[in-house]
Amino acid sequence: MSAPAPSVFSPTAARLAEKLGLALGQPNLDVFADTLLELARANPDILALTSDSRGSGKLAPFGQALPRQLVEVGIAEQNLVGMAAGLAACGKKPFAVSPASFLTTRALEQIKNDVCYSDVPVVLVGISAGTSYGALGSTHHSLHDLAVLRAIPNLSIVVPADNWETREAVRWAATARQPVYLRFGKAPTRHLGTAERRFEPGQATVLREGADAAFIGTGETVVHCLLAAGALAAEGRECRVISMPWVKPLDEETLVSAGRECEAVIVAEEHSVHGGLGEACASALMRAGIRVPFRIAAIPDEETVTGSQADIFRHYGLTMEGLSQAARELLEGL
Amino acid sequence: MPATLMTDRELQFKSIAYRRALLQLIFSAGAGHTGGGLSCLDILNVLYHRILRVSPETRDSPDRDRYVQSKGHSVEALYVVLADRGFFPRTDLQTVCRYQSPYVGHPTRKVPGIEMNTGALGHGLAISAGMALAAKLDGRSYRVFTLLGDGELAEGSNWEAAMAASHYRLDNLTAIIDHNTLQITGPTRDVCSNEPLDDKWRAFGWTVRETDGHDVAALTRVLGAPPEPGKPTCVIAHTIKGKGVSFMESVPRWHHGVPTAAELARAVAELDAVETRLREEAA
Ligand SMILES: [Mg+2]
Numbered sequence: 001m002s003a004p005a006p007s008v009f010s011p012t013a014a015r016l017a018e019k020l021g022l023a024l025g026q027p028n029l030d031v032f033a034d035t036l037l038e039l040a041r042a043n044p045d046i047l048a049l050t051s052d053s054r055g056s057g058k059l060a061p062f063g064q065a066l067p068r069q070l071v072e073v074g075i076a077e078q079n080l081v082g083m084a085a086g087l088a089a090c091g092k093k094p095f096a097v098s099p100a101s102f103l104t105t106r107a108l109e110q111i112k113n114d115v116c117y118s119d120v121p122v123v124l125v126g127i128s129a130g131t132s133y134g135a136l137g138s139t140h141h142s143l144h145d146l147a148v149l150r151a152i153p154n155l156s157i158v159v160p161a162d163n164w165e166t167r168e169a170v171r172w173a174a175t176a177r178q179p180v181y182l183r184f185g186k187a188p189t190r191h192l193g194t195a196e197r198r199f200e201p202g203q204a205t206v207l208r209e210g211a212d213a214a215f216i217g218t219g220e221t222v223v224h225c226l227l228a229a230g231a232l233a234a235e236g237r238e239c240r241v242i243s244m245p246w247v248k249p250l251d252e253e254t255l256v257s258a259g260r261e262c263e264a265v266i267v268a269e270e271h272s273v274h275g276g277l278g279e280a281c282a283s284a285l286m287r288a289g290i291r292v293p294f295r296i297a298a299i300p301d302e303e304t305v306t307g308s309q310a311d312i313f314r315h316y317g318l319t320m321e322g323l324s325q326a327a328r329e330l331l332e333g334l
Numbered sequence: 335m336p337a338t339l340m341t342d343r344e345l346q347f348k349s350i351a352y353r354r355a356l357l358q359l360i361f362s363a364g365a366g367h368t369g370g371g372l373s374c375l376d377i378l379n380v381l382y383h384r385i386l387r388v389s390p391e392t393r394d395s396p397d398r399d400r401y402v403q404s405k406g407h408s409v410e411a412l413y414v415v416l417a418d419r420g421f422f423p424r425t426d427l428q429t430v431c432r433y434q435s436p437y438v439g440h441p442t443r444k445v446p447g448i449e450m451n452t453g454a455l456g457h458g459l460a461i462s463a464g465m466a467l468a469a470k471l472d473g474r475s476y477r478v479f480t481l482l483g484d485g486e487l488a489e490g491s492n493w494e495a496a497m498a499a500s501h502y503r504l505d506n507l508t509a510i511i512d513h514n515t516l517q518i519t520g521p522t523r524d525v526c527s528n529e530p531l532d533d534k535w536r537a538f539g540w541t542v543r544e545t546d547g548h549d550v551a552a553l554t555r556v557l558g559a560p561p562e563p564g565k566p567t568c569v570i571a572h573t574i575k576g577k578g579v580s581f582m583e584s585v586p587r588w589h590h591g592v593p594t595a596a597e598l599a600r601a602v603a604e605l606d607a608v609e610t611r612l613r614e615e616a617a
Contacts, residue, residue, distance in 0.1 A: 086460065
C-alpha cells in the first residue's frame with residue numbers, strides 16, 4: 001500500500017493537541033475490527049459480511065480467527081446488503097462492511113427496502129468514509145451518505161469521533177434490534193480526553209464548556225473543534241465543544257441549549273454542506289425558534305479538490321485554523 | 335404445516351377459486367397487478383398446499399420454510415392464498431390498498447405470513463440467499479423459495495446473488511421464475527432479451543428444472559424433488575400472463591389493468607364454466 005498519509009494536524013495543532021492531552025490513538029476502523037472480533041467470539045450469530053473489503057475493513061484477523069463468521073460476497077454491494085437482510089431475518093446479526101461510498105449509493109435501495117423498511121437488525125458499516133481516500137478522488141469519497149440515509153426511516157446513524165466512541169458504538173450496535181449505520185474513517189484519531197463519558201443512544205457529549213461560540217462536530221471533525229476551542233481560549237474566548245456521534249436521532253436538547261446559550265453555532269462535518277448534520281442542526285434550531293449566527297463547515301457543493309485528507313480538511317477549513325477563523329468571523333459579525 | 339392431503343383435482347378447484355378471488359380483490363381495491371397474479375397463482379397454490387412447511391401456527395418457528403416473493407407486484411395473488419390458508423381473516427382482503435391498511439400494494443411483514451418487504455425488483459434472490467445461508471450456518475433444515483418475474487431478471491442484482499448462492503453451495507434455495515415472457519412494455523424478448531434463460535442459470539452454477547407453471551401435478555414433482563447436493567435450484571415455470579381469463583391471456587395491458595364490473599363478470603363467468611366442466615369430468 002501507499003506511504004502513511006500526511007497528518008491532518010498542522011505542527012501547531014499537533015503541539016496544542018499534546019498540550020490538551022488529546023493523545024494520538026488508532027484508526028477508528030482498527031478499533032471497530034478489534035471490537036467486532038471480541039464480540040463475535042462470544043456470540044456466534046455475529047457475522048462480518050465483506051465485499052472484497054476484509055483488507056480495507058481490517059477484518060483479515062477476524063476471518064482467520066472465525067472463518068465461519070466471515071461471509072465474503074465479492075465486489076457486489078447490492079448483494080452484500082440483500083444477503084445481510086436475509087441473514088438478519090433468520091436470527092443472525094450481520095455487520096455489512098464496505099467502503100461508505102459504495103455501500104450507501106450502490107446498495108441504497110437494498111438499505112432502504114431490505115434493511116430499513118423490512119426492519120431487520122443489520123449493522124451497515126461504512127468504512128474509509130468521508131474523504132479518507134484522499135487523492136483517490138470523488139468516486140471514493142462519501143460526502144452524500146448522511147444526506148441520503150437521513151431521509152430513510154428506521155435507521156440510526158452513528159459517526160464515532162474517537163476510539164472510545166467507536167468501541168461503545170460497536171458494542172451498542174451489536175445489541176441493537178433495529179438497523180444501524182456506522183461510519184468510520186481510516187486515519188488514526190486522537191483520544192478526546194479521559195473525563196468520564198457515557199455513551200447513550202441519541203445523546204451528544206459536551207466535551208468542553210463555553211458560551212462564546214459552540215462547535216458541534218461528528219466523527220473525525222470533533223478533534224479539530226476541540227483544537228479550535230483551545231486556540232480561541234488563548235484569545236480569551238471560551239467555546240463549547242459538542243461531540244455529536246448520533247446524526248440520527250439528533251440530540252436536540254443539547255443542540256438547542258447550545259443555540260440558546262452561545263453567541264454562535266458552527267457545525268463541522270466531513271460531508272457535503274447539503275443534507276448532513278449541519279442542515280439537521282439548522283432545521284432543529286429553527287424549529288426551536290432560535291436565531292443565532294450559524295455556519296456549516298463542510299465540503300461545498302463542488303467537485304472536491306484533489307489532495308490528501310489533510311489537504312482537503314485544510315482547503316475547506318475543517319482544521320483547527322479554519323474552524324477558529326470561522327468562529328472569529330461569526331463572533332465579530334463579519 | 336405438512337403438505338395438505340388435497341388431490342390434484344382439488345388443487346385445480348382451488349386455483350379456479352383463487353383466480354376468482356384475485357379478480358374480485360383487484361376490482362374492489364381498484365388497483366393491482368392482474369396479469370402477473372394470474373400467471374403465478376398455480377405456483378403459489380402448490381407451494382402453500384404441498385411444498386412449504388409453514389402454517390399460521392408455525393409462522394414464527396425458526397425451522398419453517400421461507401418464501402420470499404421477489405416479484406412483489408403480484409401481492410394480490412399471495413394475499414388470496416395466505417387468507418385461504420388461514421394466515422389472516424379473509425375479510426381483511428377488503429382493506430387492501432385502503433387508507434391505513436397494513437395490506438399494501440406490495441408485500442410487507444406487517445401481514446402475517448409475509449417474510450420480507452419486497453416490491454422493488456431484483457431484491458428477493460439476495461435476501462433468500464442470505465436466509466438459505468443462515469440455515470446452513472445454523473445447521474437447520476428449512477428450505478427457502480423465491481419467486482421472480484422473468485422481466486425482473488434484467489436487474490443485475492439477481493446475478494450477483496446467483497453467483498453467491500452457487501459459491502456458498504446453497505442447495506436449500508430454490509428460485510422459481512414465473513416465465514410468462516411478458517413485462518409491462520411487451521415481450522421480454524423485445525424489451526431486452528434474457529434468453530437463453532436455462533443456460534444462464536446453468537452457467538451460474540445452478541441446477542435448472544423446467545415445468546408447466548399451470549400444471550399442479552408437474553409443479554409438485556419439480557418443486558418437491560430433492561435438490562442436487564451443493565447446488566441451488568432454478569425452476570423455470572412456463573406460464574401465461576393473465577392465465578385463465580381468455581381476454582387477459584398474454585395481453586400486456588393486463589399487467590396492471592383493473593377489470594371493469596362488466597369485465598369482472600365476464601371473467602368470473604369463464605372461470606365458472608371451467609369449474610363446471612371440471613366437476614363434470616370428475617363425476
Ligand atoms: Mg413476466
